[in-house]
Amino acid sequence: MTETSAPRLLGPAEVRELAARLDLRPTKQRGQNFVIDANTVRRIVRESGVVDGEVVVEVGPGLGSLTLALLEVGATVTAIEVDPLLAAELPSTIAAFAPAQADRFQVVLADAMTVDVVPGPAPQALVANLPYNVSVPVLLHLMALLPSLEHGLVMVQAEVADRLAAPPGSKTYGVPSAKAAWFADVRRAGAIGRNVFWPAPNVDSGLVAWTHHAPPTDEVTREQVFAVIDASFAQRRKALRGALRNLAGGSGPAEAALLAAGIDPLTRGEALGIDEFVALTIALQEHAVVPGSADE
Template sequence: MPAVRLLGPAEVRALAAEIDVRPTKQRGQNFVIDPNTVRRIVRESGVGAEDVVVEVGPGLGSLTLALLETGARVTAVEIDEVLAGRLPATIAEFAPECADRFALVHQDALRVTELPGPAPTALVANLPYNVSVPVLLHLLALLPSLEKGLVMVQSEVADRLAARPGSKVYGIPSVKAAWFADVRRTGAIGRNVFWPAPNVDSGLVAWTRREPPATAVSRERVFAVVDAAFAQRRKALRGALRSVAGSAEAAEAALVAAGIDPLARGEALTIDDFIAITENL
């Protein structure tokens, strides 16, 4: 294991003071100040020396250092210019043997279209809460080489991502994530491990890539049907899918052909059900 010093509360505050960073809600910045928490995230992610890891929103580098400690390569995507500017020096100072396994991309993760270096195998991140689901779905779509991952998100978002059909919190994030991966909730993170402490609880979500669905219809088309099904959550699918089918009658015909009750609701359907509906529209 390479020699790596992790960041504790004193180091995080000292780094922030040095570059005059005040964490902003706008960018969902809450820095992890507990070494045990970042080691736990890395352990539960299953990342090892053979992995190439994408990290989104590395901030001051708490999780980045713990990932480098495993021997993995890390590509960190950071939108904040000041944080991105300091991170390479932090790696050089706290993990000098690991600098050659670290790459920085100063960009908005939602607008990334490619990453430097070897194809990434894992995504591990403390995702900014305000864009966590769009970022996760964007990277899963962009990087088919990703095999696994673990992200820390707002607790209720973690529940939604991992929800199963029939659950009260099952919805668009649950269905779309299931297109790419088998998703599971793996634990909770307390507020006191962050600076500043957020006013919401956090949860860990792990996922393992699944084979792409065997279908001739595009993912974009299926996702448009998913969006329509949940746009009016309490509405039966016959009415909810009218906008994408052209009429309630056409929606009903597609539902019947897919073997689905036209009076069912979106929250009862799996990703495979939505694919079957789309194929029959």
């Protein structure tokens, strides 16, 4: 891409000008905090590993700051935006700031929590500044919906980033950590200051990078494993023998399944990695009936 054809990125003046023209008032309900720093969006794209020619799905593009940075490196971008006002404006912004890349961009008006089809070529990467109040369910939903995804990077609330990347046994390890591990190897990829947003959020932000891997089993379903994960953490301080009692149909079947999986019945859920949850789910199939669960 030649320098003259490269997109212009949005800075504080451009973001505020766009917002004023749209009479836009960012809402906490939709987690609307727009990045106003070009160096930050370039850093996000760099950390994501997206390269020229890749197809990227972006969630919550807002006014287009990150979208333009993705187009700058040669990516094709499908942006999912729930706000009709922002979704309608995005094509004009791309045409104005990145006219040479406009044919590599499309916007989909949809809720990323419930979208069931992402049109266009299968995306290889997910890069997004996720709305903080729904970041985990959105990420898990898209990981399940789009098996073509090979890698990605999301910006989320710092505490959520810690939970997503936490290893078994740590204080922050929980349901998000275990479920994300079904799909990918997850790692923390840095922190983002509050002053790069408008309006500035009242929480710190963190980057989470991930690399897809094959499902850890085909003997039981993801829904069955997730049901066991949910039950294991529903009463976090309880030993698994008690935590799984309702799911297994009693403490006896729960203990038998745990022993069959090679897990001490007095172990807590926070000690198990995804492979142990898989082994436990398989054992529970032999000792109890394990229903499926919805992604959370």
